[in-house]
Amino acid sequence: MRILLSTYGSRGDVEPLAALGAALQALGVEVRVGAPGDEEFAALFARAGVPLVPAFASVREWAKEMVRRRSVSSPEDVAKLISTQAAEIVARQYDVLTTAADGCDAVVAFGLFPSCAAARLVAEQKGIRYMLGTFCPIWLPSAHNRPHQYPGYPLPPDVTDNRALWDFDIATKNALFGGAINGHRASLGLPPLDNVRGYVFGDPVLLACDPTLGPWQPSDLIEAVQTGALILPDERxxxxxxxxxxxxxxxPVYAGFGSIAVAKEAARAAIEAIRAHGRRIVIARGWAELVPIDDWDDCFAVGEVNQQALFRRMATAIHHGGAGTTIAVARAGAPQVVVPQIGDQPYWAGRVAALGIGAAHDGPTPTAQSLSAALETALAPETRARATAVAAKVRSDGAEVAARFLLGELGRRAH
Structure with missing residues (x-):
């Protein structure tokens, strides 16, 4: 069997596919991954031994520009920007994936909704199987959680029934992404869709997150198969x-904030808070290219390193709450302070607090004082003990489980 794995997004959307690709290859599947061709990702797939087909554009600069433009725009303007960018992603990613999928039996798509839509279109045109994958349960329709709220499309404040809100989400996705998807369908001679969410999501969905950190409660709105997180072993x-x-x-205490808009401000606040607790600092440069704020010898800046090894050596970790970082810190048994910004980050912050393995920062803009208070919780002996206990429950075989599920499910659909 030949499978194309597809994604477009930042590190948290890309690295899991290297793990899944390697696990599929170990089962004898021929795999290629369509993902951003940024230098760091090319090195990642080379290390995993998984062939990479570069996506339509590098993601690092694209993401920075989107963060900048969204930060200075009204919600209505952001909604227009999302729709405009969606049309570009669908069209350009479709062209790349059409070639990448040659000879494949199936496409499994993760990442941004428009990129998944392009993968779904390619599968439809080629007559091959398709499945959506996601890394967090809140993205899936369920009576147990509310849908994501998009700029310019606030959820009705008087509606408390989650089922009704997920119906509203269909209309929102049609408004934001319907033009892009149906416009491209028209160019291919295909009829329009009246529910682009249902088209892109399909049924079932592969939910690749750890059941201890992000448990899935069965929903009659969609079937999800939870496998555990897709983790690429790192021996470097x-x-x-x-x-x-x-x-x-x-x-020391780790501080890293990925590509979030307030990374530099958050890093300064973190360094000051960590010093207030008498701790040394390891700061991750990340996409914001963070550096120490002075020449003191208590702060060490790192680039691309083995986080699995690093987090085991940390007193705690302060980060923005991406799915990948949250699972990596939890697996290492280190307490964490999560400073959530967008997307699923507030969910992971809430789960960290609920599990007692760290603290969720109150709000997206940290100060030295607010982070110092959160560190009080994270550095407490009982938090360390709880983090150690939870680490023992985190699955390490998610990629293998997901690979076996895909092989069985996609193979079954072939007959």
């Missing part, structure tokens, strides 16, 4: 200079 040693820093004192 830490750099010698970092090892020397770690060995020179007590375990």
């Amino acid at each position: 040693p830490l750099p010698a200079a970092l090892e020397a820093f770690l060995a020179a004192g007590a375990p």
